[in-house]
Each structure stands twice: as C-alpha cells, then as structure tokens.
Amino acid sequence: MLLIDDLHASIGDSEILHGVSLEVPDGEIHAVMGPNGSGKSTLAHVLAGRDPYEVTGGRVIYDGVDLLAMAPEERAAAGVFLAFQQPVEIPGVPTMYFLRTALNAQRRARGEEELGPVEFLALVDTKRRLVDMERALLDRAVNDGFSGGERKRNEILQMLILEPRLAVLDETDSGLDIDALRVVADGVTTLRGPDRSALLITHHQRLLEHLVPDRVHVLAGGRIVRSGGPDLAVELEAHGYATLDSPAVEPRTASAGTASIGTISTGTISTGTISTGTISTGTISTGTISTGTAR
Amino acid sequence: MTAMTRPATARRPPSGTGVGMGVQVPERAREPEWLNAARRQAVAWVDANGFPSTKHEDWRYTKLDSVLALPLAASSGRGAEDGPGSVSSSDLPTPQLGVPRIVVVNGGMVPELSTLGTSLPGGVRVESMAGAVRRPEGRFQQLWTRRLGGYPHALRALNDAEALDAVVIDLPARTVVEDPIEVVFVSMPTGDARWSHPRLIVVAGARASATLVETYLSVAGAPSVTNALTQVELGTEAELVHYVLQGERTDSFHFSSLEGHLAEGSRLSSRLLATGGRIGRHEVDVVLAGEGSQVDLDGLFLTGAGQHHDNPVLVEHAAPGCTSRQLYKGVVTSDGHGVFNGHLVVRPGADGTDAVQVNKNLLLSERAEVDTRPRLEINADDVACSHGAAVGRLDPEALFYLRSRGVPEREARAVLVSGFAHEILERFGSGPIRRHAEELAAAAGLIVLDEDHCSSGAVTAGTVHPGRGGRAQ
Known part of the structure; x- marks a missing residue:
C-alpha cells in the first residue's frame, strides 16, 4: 500500500525529516509515535502534498505509483486522506456543500458517476450518525464556530464519506474527550478491511488503547528510531520517549x-x-x- | 400614464472638467413652471461647479474622462411602441418577481412593458411623473426640489436637469405591500445619444412597508451611460427592503445614487450586487433623521477585467438612538479596480448611535486593485462605532484543505470565492430575488453555493490566481 523510503523533507532551509523509511502493507494499521518536534506532522503533510514542505530526497510509493509526483487533489482521488490536526475554517461554504463537492470531485476524477442530491443526503445521514453529529451542524459553514471535538468528528465524517484506501490521521486524538476518541477509533475500525490501511500519527498511546495497530514506529529527530508490535506503544507510555536508546535522537x-x-x-x-x-x-x-x- | 418622450438634443462636447459644460436647459411645454425653474437651477449648478475630478475627495479613484468624452446627449425613451430595435419583454429578466413590475427605458417609463396590476393595497400609487406632477397637493414638487442647490456633484444635478420622467411610488400610511415592487431600468443608446437619467421616488407613510427591487440592464448598441437617482423617504416606523442589481454591459457606464431620508423608528435595508459597467458607481447617501431609525447597507461587487467599481457610502446619524450597519465585500479579478469609500458621520446630539462599518475585499490577481477608506466622523458622546477594512487573498490553508479532499485547485479557488461572497448573497433572501442575484453573480463568474446542495460541481469562474496589489488606508 505505502512505502516510504529514505524520505528527506525540509521547510525553508531546515531539514526536518532526515531519511524516514517505513512500509504499511495492505489492510494494516500502523502508528507513528514520537515526541513533539520529531517531524510527525511534517510526515503527514508531505504525504498529503502540502506546499511549504519540500522533499529533498527519498521516495514515497503508494499503490505502485510515485505519490510525491501527484497534486494533492490527485492523491485524494487516488484514495489518500489526511485527517488534519487543526481542521481549517472555511467561512461561507456550508459543510454539506463542501462534502458533496469533495466526494463528487473524487468520483469525477475516477471516472465514476456523480452522486445526486438525494443519494448524497442519504449517505451523509448514515455516516453522520456513526460520528454522532447533528444534521444542523452540517448546514453551517465548514468548521465555522465548531468546537475542537466537533472539528475532529467532522474529519472522521469526511473520512467515512470519502472512504479512502489510505487514511493518515495527524494527531486526530489530541485534545479529545473519551467519547470523541471512541468516535475516531470506531471510524477507523469501520473502514478497516483487507484493501484499506491507516497511518495513525500520535503523541500518546490513548488512541491505541481503542485501536490496536499492527505495527508501531517511533519517529524522533526526523528518523524512525524503532519499530515494533503494539507492545511498543505500551512501553513508550510507561517510560516516555526520553528513555529511547537511539543515537538518532538529538x-x-x-x-x-x-x-x-x-x-x-x-x-x-x-x-x-x-x-x-x-x-x-x-x-x-x-x-x-x-x-x-x-x- | 404615457411615457414622455422627446428627441435627443445635440449638445456641445464638454470642454473639460470645469465650468461651462454645455448642458442646455430643456424647456418642456408640458411641464409646470416650477419644474422648468428647477431644471434651470440644476443646469446652472453644473455650469458653476463642473464635473468632479479626482481632486474631489469622493471621486478620488474614479475618473470621468472616458465618460465625458462621450456626447452628453440623452437617449430618448424607446419602448415597445417604437417597433424594431426597441426593448422588448425578452430583454427583461425572468421570471417577473411579482406585480407590479415597472419597466423604464432610457429613463422613461414604458407602460406597454409594465404591469401595474390591480393587486396593490388600496391607496398605493405607482405612476410616472406625468401623473404625479398633476396632483394638487404639491408633494411631488416638494420631493423633487428638496435637494435643489445642495448637490454633492454634477451627476446628481444632471439628473434633476435631464430626467425625462420619474417613477413615483407612493405608499400611504399603514399599507403593507407583500409582493416586491420591481423596477427594471434599461439603457439603450439611440445614435449618438448615450445618456439616460432614470429617476425613482419612493415615499412611504407611517408604518407602511414594502420591498423594492431595482434592476439595471443595458441592451444592444454602443456603450451607454446611466445616471440614476433613487430617492426614498420613510415616514415614522415605515420599513423598506431595497435591492439593487446592477448588471449592465461591461462596456457601459453606470452611475446610480440612493438618497434616503429616515424618520423616527423607520428602517431601510438596502442591498447591492454590482457586476456590470466599465465604471459602476453606486452611491448611498442616507440621513437617519428620526430617533431610533435604522439602516442596513450590504454590498457585493464582482469586479473583473477592465472594470472599475466605486462604492461611496455616506451615512449621517442626525438623531439619537439610531443604528447603522454597513458590510461591503469586493471580489476583484484580472486588472479590475474596486473602491469602498465609506463615510460615517455622527452629528452633535446623536447620542446612543450604534454604527458598524466593514469592508472586506478579495484580490484574485496580481493586477487587481482595491482602495478602501472607511471613515468615521464622530461629534457626539455616548456612541458605539466601529469600522474595519481588509484586503486579502484566498486563505492558502483553506485552499489546501479543499484540495486535500480531492477538489481540483481551480474549483477549490472558486468555492472559496463563493464562500466569501455568500455572506452578502444570503441577505438577498431565499426567493426569486435571491435567484436573480445568483444568476447575475454566476454570469459574472461566481459559482453559487446552492443551499439545497443541488448545484452541479461545474466551475464557471474565470482564471483565478492569487495576487497582490491591494492598498488599505
């Protein structure tokens, strides 16, 4: 599904990722954990194609193609989804309109029929119940006046509607109460399947209590310093990142x-x-x- | 109620923006002497003061040179009766918003294209000047002459001098008109005669209420010059919801003014959508004369290639406890130039004034330009006034958010622009007026964010790319 190979990325003159390598096979959920400033968000943004980050070396292969050569919208249409750490407000654009525009843009790009208003409403109604969101919220502008928890639910709702093959969650769990955390975990679980993968980027182990990953990678100082099974997350939670025995941590x-x-x-x-x-x-x-x- | 027509009169070309503009006094046999005198006075004003140049504070950003290079002759009224080449019902916006619809061609009301209907509440009069001028009570004379000698600039005087007709809407006290009253102004040059001077006078008695829609179009032929004046007089606790849809051809010139005089407890809401005109200047001039009166002014200008939109707004708080709101938004693309020139004046004694003045602009190209000048002039204590202006580009974070969800860049930009405009468009209600506004906006390249989520994903917006070049003062 996803192969990240010796990825170097910079912002301005500063290199933030110093050669990240990891592989997420089809159907697996991987977690990337690490301390603040380790490059976690940079990794997420590079995968989604965000502007100011410049890839200076290495490659990212998604489904056999060069992901880095694709525009952000092409990545999305190909099935890559980034749940934002800080979802953006879009004043004046109703959430329903946003969702439908996104879904139909992806469908068009894939040569599929656009979804009509009636089918779309039915789809949204089903999915919003899964994330426990009021319909009224969706008539408001995107994230405009939404609470932190509502914004994260909105991210998960988008994920459920767009049904990506690779979901990248950038600290979606941060600042969430237990109910919202469960919504996130359930959202990823709902999508789980032999043909879908997820990369959970997180600082804490909390989300992983609800959503057990197949592999855990530790990102520190811009490199993956350790990889292991789900137990690694538990170990990190108990002892913290400071104990990591790694020369890569600055x-x-x-x-x-x-x-x-x-x-x-x-x-x-x-x-x-x-x-x-x-x-x-x-x-x-x-x-x-x-x-x-x-x- | 036949529209009065007269042949276009040839005039000397203007000699520049000084005195002696060559405006002649149009003597009209059928007009009363007071009106002819008023016209002479207006012409004298133009002769004495000349046309405004960019040295005038309110005309700093709008040059009249290209307009004054055209002959000053006024086009004659041509309606359905004039046969081929005239305005027909197919030129008019559909559907008709309701009854009545009044059609004014080159400033003259055309009964053949208008439907006055019989559904108006008792006492409501909609008539042309020919009818109003004959009424004995002298009301029309009073309205027409109220500003004589006190013109802010020559175009306003020129309307007094040259308006060949006027539409007068008279709402007696306590009448409520449910259907919107629609007035469609069509400019159609006849030969070298390019100018028209439409005039609309609305008088609402105590507690009367109505909705008024002004639509401006220009059809066929050479570029026209529209110089319109609408006067609104609201009695105690009267209420008028007013819309201006300015969709003239982009090679034409559009000047319009709204003069409002608000008595105690009355309320005026006026919403502008401007997309047309090589120069499109809509001026608002409102006096909150009675205690507790209220005005809400909203404007959206979509300014594209070769266009210049100027929005001078003057709100005068002349009585205590009045409220005013101004929200103007501009979307400027290509080499377009948008101007917001808002002036809020609080007169001595207007305590308890509550005023907000906001202008926000989106610049979508390197060459696009906006000048914004929100001004407050406060001469009373105990007031709550705020103002603000912003000139910016599309939010790159929001743009990336949309693209990361699969929306192609061009469409994502168009969605963001529409989101920006939405705040004003949604104030056009949810009925046919809103649809007219949306059609006009769509024709100018804006995609419409359908509330029913039924619109197709097609993007009609032109080339949009981030730019800079704004100036905020």
Whole structure:
C-alpha cells in the first residue's frame, strides 16, 4: 500500500525529516509515535502534498505509483486522506456543500458517476450518525464556530464519506474527550478491511488503547528510531520517549520558550542570542532559521 | 400614464472638467413652471461647479474622462411602441418577481412593458411623473426640489436637469405591500445619444412597508451611460427592503445614487450586487433623521477585467438612538479596480448611535486593485462605532484543505470565492430575488453555493490566481 523510503523533507532551509523509511502493507494499521518536534506532522503533510514542505530526497510509493509526483487533489482521488490536526475554517461554504463537492470531485476524477442530491443526503445521514453529529451542524459553514471535538468528528465524517484506501490521521486524538476518541477509533475500525490501511500519527498511546495497530514506529529527530508490535506503544507510555536508546535522537539544547525543533542537527547554539519565543536569523551556528518556521 | 418622450438634443462636447459644460436647459411645454425653474437651477449648478475630478475627495479613484468624452446627449425613451430595435419583454429578466413590475427605458417609463396590476393595497400609487406632477397637493414638487442647490456633484444635478420622467411610488400610511415592487431600468443608446437619467421616488407613510427591487440592464448598441437617482423617504416606523442589481454591459457606464431620508423608528435595508459597467458607481447617501431609525447597507461587487467599481457610502446619524450597519465585500479579478469609500458621520446630539462599518475585499490577481477608506466622523458622546477594512487573498490553508479532499485547485479557488461572497448573497433572501442575484453573480463568474446542495460541481469562474496589489488606508 505505502512505502516510504529514505524520505528527506525540509521547510525553508531546515531539514526536518532526515531519511524516514517505513512500509504499511495492505489492510494494516500502523502508528507513528514520537515526541513533539520529531517531524510527525511534517510526515503527514508531505504525504498529503502540502506546499511549504519540500522533499529533498527519498521516495514515497503508494499503490505502485510515485505519490510525491501527484497534486494533492490527485492523491485524494487516488484514495489518500489526511485527517488534519487543526481542521481549517472555511467561512461561507456550508459543510454539506463542501462534502458533496469533495466526494463528487473524487468520483469525477475516477471516472465514476456523480452522486445526486438525494443519494448524497442519504449517505451523509448514515455516516453522520456513526460520528454522532447533528444534521444542523452540517448546514453551517465548514468548521465555522465548531468546537475542537466537533472539528475532529467532522474529519472522521469526511473520512467515512470519502472512504479512502489510505487514511493518515495527524494527531486526530489530541485534545479529545473519551467519547470523541471512541468516535475516531470506531471510524477507523469501520473502514478497516483487507484493501484499506491507516497511518495513525500520535503523541500518546490513548488512541491505541481503542485501536490496536499492527505495527508501531517511533519517529524522533526526523528518523524512525524503532519499530515494533503494539507492545511498543505500551512501553513508550510507561517510560516516555526520553528513555529511547537511539543515537538518532538529538539532545534538545535550546532553552524553554525557543520552541522544540527537530531541525538543529549539528552544532551548538550560541548563548544568549535566542530570546524567549523567537528565533532570530543567524543565531544558530548551523545556518539560518527565520522566525515562524519552527513549530 | 404615457411615457414622455422627446428627441435627443445635440449638445456641445464638454470642454473639460470645469465650468461651462454645455448642458442646455430643456424647456418642456408640458411641464409646470416650477419644474422648468428647477431644471434651470440644476443646469446652472453644473455650469458653476463642473464635473468632479479626482481632486474631489469622493471621486478620488474614479475618473470621468472616458465618460465625458462621450456626447452628453440623452437617449430618448424607446419602448415597445417604437417597433424594431426597441426593448422588448425578452430583454427583461425572468421570471417577473411579482406585480407590479415597472419597466423604464432610457429613463422613461414604458407602460406597454409594465404591469401595474390591480393587486396593490388600496391607496398605493405607482405612476410616472406625468401623473404625479398633476396632483394638487404639491408633494411631488416638494420631493423633487428638496435637494435643489445642495448637490454633492454634477451627476446628481444632471439628473434633476435631464430626467425625462420619474417613477413615483407612493405608499400611504399603514399599507403593507407583500409582493416586491420591481423596477427594471434599461439603457439603450439611440445614435449618438448615450445618456439616460432614470429617476425613482419612493415615499412611504407611517408604518407602511414594502420591498423594492431595482434592476439595471443595458441592451444592444454602443456603450451607454446611466445616471440614476433613487430617492426614498420613510415616514415614522415605515420599513423598506431595497435591492439593487446592477448588471449592465461591461462596456457601459453606470452611475446610480440612493438618497434616503429616515424618520423616527423607520428602517431601510438596502442591498447591492454590482457586476456590470466599465465604471459602476453606486452611491448611498442616507440621513437617519428620526430617533431610533435604522439602516442596513450590504454590498457585493464582482469586479473583473477592465472594470472599475466605486462604492461611496455616506451615512449621517442626525438623531439619537439610531443604528447603522454597513458590510461591503469586493471580489476583484484580472486588472479590475474596486473602491469602498465609506463615510460615517455622527452629528452633535446623536447620542446612543450604534454604527458598524466593514469592508472586506478579495484580490484574485496580481493586477487587481482595491482602495478602501472607511471613515468615521464622530461629534457626539455616548456612541458605539466601529469600522474595519481588509484586503486579502484566498486563505492558502483553506485552499489546501479543499484540495486535500480531492477538489481540483481551480474549483477549490472558486468555492472559496463563493464562500466569501455568500455572506452578502444570503441577505438577498431565499426567493426569486435571491435567484436573480445568483444568476447575475454566476454570469459574472461566481459559482453559487446552492443551499439545497443541488448545484452541479461545474466551475464557471474565470482564471483565478492569487495576487497582490491591494492598498488599505
């Protein structure tokens, strides 16, 4: 299904992924876990084709084709879905319209018949019940005034309607209460099948209690440092990422407030030049990081 | 109620934006002396003051050169009776919104194309100037002459001088007109005569209420110049919902003004959709004269290649406890130029004023340009006034969100633009007026976000790409 091979990715001048390799076979659910700043979200965005990230090396093969050569909408039509960590508001565009436009755009791209309004309404009605969403919410603009939990449910609803072959969930579990967490887990389970796979990107083990993955990979410092079975997640939860015995994990030397970044791979930070909360140009000996690029 | 027609009169070409514009006094035998005197006075005003140049504060961004290069002659009224080449019912928007529909061609009301109907509540009068001018009470004279000598600029005076007809809608106290009253203004040049000066006068008595739709079209022939003036006078607690659909040809020139005078507790809602005109300038000039009166002004301008849309808005809070809301949105593509020039004035003593003025613009190309000037002038204490303006491009995060769901980039851009416009379009209600507005917007390249989710996924929007070039002041 998905082969990621020695993937290098940068934003601006900073390389964030330093050679990620992993493989998700058909029908399997894999988890990618890692500390903040390890490159988890970058990996998710690169898979979806987000703009500011530049792939500088390696390859991603999805269903035998070069995923990185495809536009975001082509990836979606081919069955790749990214559940956003922070779903975007689209004022003025009703959620129902958004859903139908997306579904029919994908169907058109695949040469399938568009879904008429009646069939579409029936489909949405079935799926929204699975994620416990009120119909009234869907008449509102996309994520406009939605709570955090409603936004995540909306992501899962979209996933259920679009029925991707590969779902990538970028920290969809963060900030969710137990009910919403179950909605996410059930959503992925509903889609589960021999022909569908999922990549769960998460900081915590919480989601994995509801949704047991086939494999767990640990991403740290822009590389996969360990892979294992579901037990690895339990181990990480018990001992934390700090105990990971891996040369790939960089010491986090920056002081509090400078944002933890996986991009400082060599060199030292000259003292006193980084003020709290901002990173100014030229102060890091390995190169230039301009304000706003660090996460 | 026959439309008065007169032959186009040849005039000297304008000598520039100064005095002596060559406007002649059109003496009309059938008009009363006070009206002829008023016309002479208006012409004298134009002669003394000239046409506005970009040195005038309210005309800073709109050059009249290309308009004044055309002969100043007014087109004569031509309706159904004029045979081939005239305006016919197939030129008019369908479906008719209701009854009555009044059709005005080159400023003259055309009875053959109008349906006044018998369904209007008792006492409501819809008539042309020919009828109104004969009424003994002098009301028409009072309305016509109220602003004499106090013109903000020459075009307003020119309407007084040249309007060959007027549509007068008179709503007696406590009448409620359920169906929208539709007035369709058609501009159709006749030979070298390009100008028309439509005039609409609406008077609502105490607690009367009605809905009025003005549609502006230009048909066939050379580029026309429309110079329209609508005067609205609302009595105590009267209510008027007013729409302007400006869909003239993109090689024509459109100037229109709405003058509103609001008595105590009355309420005016006026919504503009402007898509047409090489220059399209819709001016709003509202005085909140009575305590507790309220005005809501919404505007959407879709400005494309070679187009210039100017939106001067003046709201005057002249009494205590009045409320005003302004929300104007612009979508500017290609080398289009949009202008919002909003001026809010709170007069001394207008305590308890509650005013909001907002202008937001979307620039969709490198060459697109917007000038926005929201201005507040507050001369009273105890007021709540806010204003804001924004000029921006499509949100890249939202664009990626749509694309990540499979929506191709071009369509995704069109959806976002429509979402931006939706906030104004949804204020056009849910009935036939909304559909007219949506058709007009669609013809200008906007896709319509159907509330029933029934619209097809087809994209009709033209080339849209992110750009910059906005100026906010």
